[in-house]
Amino acid sequence: MAIQFFEEGIKFSLKEKIKHKRWLKTIAENEGFKILELNYIFCTDEYLYQINLDYLNHNTFTDIITFDNSEIKGHIEGDIFISIERVRENADKIKGPIELEILRVMSHGLLHLMGYNDKNKEDKKIMSDMEDNSILLFQE
Template sequence: MPVLVSNLQEEVAVPDNLVNLVEKVILETLQYEGYSPGAEVGLIFVDDNYIQSLNAEYRGIDKPTDVLSFALNEGEDMPQVEEAEDLLGDIVISLPTARRQAAAYGHSFEREVAYLTAHGCLHLLGYDHQNEADRQVMRQKEEAILHRLNISR
């Protein structure tokens, strides 16, 4: 399963272990959900200005956020192509926001990025948190995925 990680910001360092961590989280999320191990996910690290512009354009909310997901399997069905790639979509994470949230929540930056990655990946798989019941389902899945990877608070 290809996980394509891009870093479009310079404010927060992105060491190899962080890239390896998000790849593991995506793989674990797909496995946990019984999804195809051949699926492709893009993960893009950005700064607050970049994610704010995306949030304003796609959600009409003109402020930074921590994570956005852009699922390719939403909307109208695409014409079927023989041996089509299983492209799930992109997860965009603001690393400066993740760093601030980690400090506010009292856990590591790596744990926060792992959580945001699992959260974003679940969105790609169709989960949402528009109501309390759905929010609880997502939260349970996020914590179970992190627990399986021994990522604790």
């Protein structure tokens, strides 16, 4: 299992990297998945915007983009890009700590790799509940 954290154009470092790796592994295992390779790339708004434009043809800013590279059912391989600027902005909007918003977005990307979606109201509710449960799991 390889979970790695990278920075692109921004100074950002997770505290307690080992705890985050164990947490992500537990989320996956609880859903019957095994992480083979998972990369989190923390970046700027502009960097993620360019990825959104170049790869998804979306002319919008976003907090996260997930690329699924998995080839074997039940095994996770992927790249998750997270805009730290956007996450900070989201945390400010809800008047919450950035650490919780980081956990929400990190779990959100992993949940996408396990097949969860957020395209309609019902799916968004399920995704939100799963994110909340994931955050609680980290805090235990």
